[in-house]
Amino acid sequence: MAQTDQDFALSAVYKKSQSAIDTKGSPGWDCKGKAMLITGANGGVGRAVVQSYARTGASHIGLGVRRDVSDLVGAVKAAAAHGGHPEPTVTVVLLDLDDRVSVTAAAEQLEREWGRLDIIISNAAFLPPFEPLLEGNETDYWYAWEINVRGTYWLAKAFLPLLLRCGGDKTFVAISSLGAHIVTPGASSYQTTKFAIVRFVEFLMQDYGDQGLLAYSMHPASMLTELAKNIPSNMHHLLNDTPDLVGDTFAFLGSQKRDWLAGRFIAVGWDMPELMAREKEIVEKDALKFRMVM
Numbered sequence: 059m060a061q062t063d064q065d066f067a068l069s070a071v072y073k074k075s076q077s078a079i080d081t082k083g084s085p086g087w088d089c090k091g092k093a094m095l096i097t098g099a100n101g102g103v104g105r106a107v108v109q110s111y112a113r114t115g116a117s118h119i120g121l122g123v124r125r126d127v128s129d130l131v132g133a134v135k136a137a138a139a140h141g142g143h144p145e146p147t148v149t150v151v152l153l154d155l156d157d158r159v160s161v162t163a164a165a166e167q168l169e170r171e172w173g174r175l176d177i178i179i180s181n182a183a184f185l186p187p188f189e190p191l192l193e194g195n196e197t198d199y200w201y202a203w204e205i206n207v208r209g210t211y212w213l214a215k216a217f218l219p220l221l222l223r224c225g226g227d228k229t230f231v232a233i234s235s236l237g238a239h240i241v242t243p244g245a246s247s248y249q250t251t252k253f254a255i256v257r258f259v260e261f262l263m264q265d266y267g268d269q270g271l272l273a274y275s276m277h278p279a280s281m282l283t284e285l286a287k288n289i290p291s292n293m294h295h296l297l298n299d300t301p302d303l304v305g306d307t308f309a310f311l312g313s314q315k316r317d318w319l320a321g322r323f324i325a326v327g328w329d330m331p332e333l334m335a336r337e338k339e340i341v342e343k344d345a346l347k348f349r350m351v352m
Contacts (some may be wrong), residue, residue: 075302076303076331078331079310080302080306081306081309082113085310089114089309092116092117092176092227093116093120094118094119094120095168097123097179097180099123102283102301103233104121105130106304107308107309110306111305112134112141112143113143114141116146116309118172119146121150122164122182123150124152126150149172151167155204155210156205156209161209161212161216165216165219168220169220173224174224174225174226175220176221176227176229176312177225177227178217179233179308180209180231180232180233181278184206184285185202185248186201186247186288188248190243190244202247207255211258217230218262222269226315227272227312227315228270229271230262231273231308232259232273233277233278235252237249238253238323244290253348255275257348258275272317272320275323275324277323277324278308278326280298281299281300311324311330318337318340318341321347322340323346323348
């Protein structure tokens, strides 16, 4: 059972793409005309997401990376052709979430080259090895905060002006984790940063919701990516989501602006048709948010 608070639960958890959102079929929805950017585009999650957006017709796809990824550019264009869509504008955006100057330059690049942005996904992250507090490396511990929290903050500072001024969807997606909801021995650095991200998007809505911003956080995948290899090996058997599940869920959620998701936490494995059907209940309960129950 997947849940994020005491009073709300979704009945199904998927490990591969659901038929209702499968971008390799005829999903009945699309991302035509969308302009999107994802950081960490060359990782397992990022690659899956940009290919799903391409298969559903996104017109502008930004690959936020620390180094050139010409192979990924070709894969994105091939995905668009597979979906029967025109070749999108694929832009490699060199940025490093540990370098404020590069983040600012990336935003300036997209404003100059595209002049618009609908959706930004803050996906790049750092996961240090799971180690007890006194035994772990201090530099690694704090680097997780610098990349996962400060990096998301810098991304918002740099890109929100373009998003709010020139974006139709004005959507900011921040990657959290199911780890934000649990306490795993040795994971105090990573899991607390992901907890912080959930509250960060609530503050984005408080500050900019009246300007049309939609911000929410997501658990991106339980998948054995390069990042996830730092999770203890006895947990690797749990990391078996498929790339299609990951990419298709992101693209489905980005296919239209759903303002009722504002400030909420979503996991890729949830049953998306069920989630959509329970909109009224979620809004009435103000569910899918961290709350203290007393």
